[in-house]
Amino acid sequence: MSARRVVVCYDISKGRVVKGTRFVDLADQGDPAALVAGPASAGADELVFLDIDGDPGGRAAFLAAVRRAAGAVSVPVTIGGGVRSLEDIEEALAAGAAKVAVNSAIVDDPELLSAAAREFGSERLVASIDARRGADGLTYEVCVAGGRRPTGREATAWARECAARGAGEVLLTSIDRDGRRDGFDLELTDSVARAVTVPVTASGGAGSPEHFVELFTRTRTAAGLAAGIFHDGTTTATAVKAALTRAGIRTPEESAA
Secondary structure (H helix, E strand, O other): OOEEEEEEEEEEEHHHHHHEOOEEEEEEEEOHHHHHHHHOOOOOEEEEEEOOOOOOHHHHHHHHHHHHHOOOOOOOEEEEEEOOHHHEEEEEEEHHOOOEEEEEHHHHHHHHHHHHHHHOOOOEEEEEEEEEEEOOOOOEEEEOOOEEEEEEEEHHHHHHHHHHHHOOOOEEEEEHHHHHOOOOOOOHHHHHHHHHHOEEEEEEEOHHHHHHHHHHHHHHOOEEEOOOHHHOOOOOHHHHHHHHHHHHHHHHHHHHO
């Protein structure tokens, strides 16, 4: 297994960073460009900026804010949210994104992912998948529109299709765990990570460095993502990496040494 990465996420609404629980009850966290220069981003291997409004009317302001933030850091940036077309992907890349995450649009039109992979290359494309446990308690269903619309697609099967269509990575969010800080959904994450050959980033539920240790010791996940615990000072990416090192889990810094 390659080095495990720690990713800091910024959910952005109306040009401001926000954080909620299970995709609702959003609270303002601050300006994106200011936050990336602070302790929240220290030690991160990557940053993710998600436009949770997905409003075409506010797209220019979102991209402008992300462009300023991306220019202030030296780590790769992924942009997602509101991406509906090849033109949107091109604009996100022009704004400084190393990768672009696509969610609802590829569920509605899977061919968009195939076309994007041909146009921009798999290494620039991330299939963003939001999933919650189904009524049977055994399977996980993909949801879109900020988790509000169930799709009938099973998460593991959909991840496998996304990888086959050209996604270079999967960003997997547990809606059930989002904002709860009681640990990642290990069952969901490991199921998807075992089903695909591309890297999977787990999101939703991180509350402490120990949760990242648990994630990487019990699943094949390539990266763990969190937002609130970094923004409010509960912990830092640097502290998470120290915990990983103590647990014998390799980080990118150790790989480069």
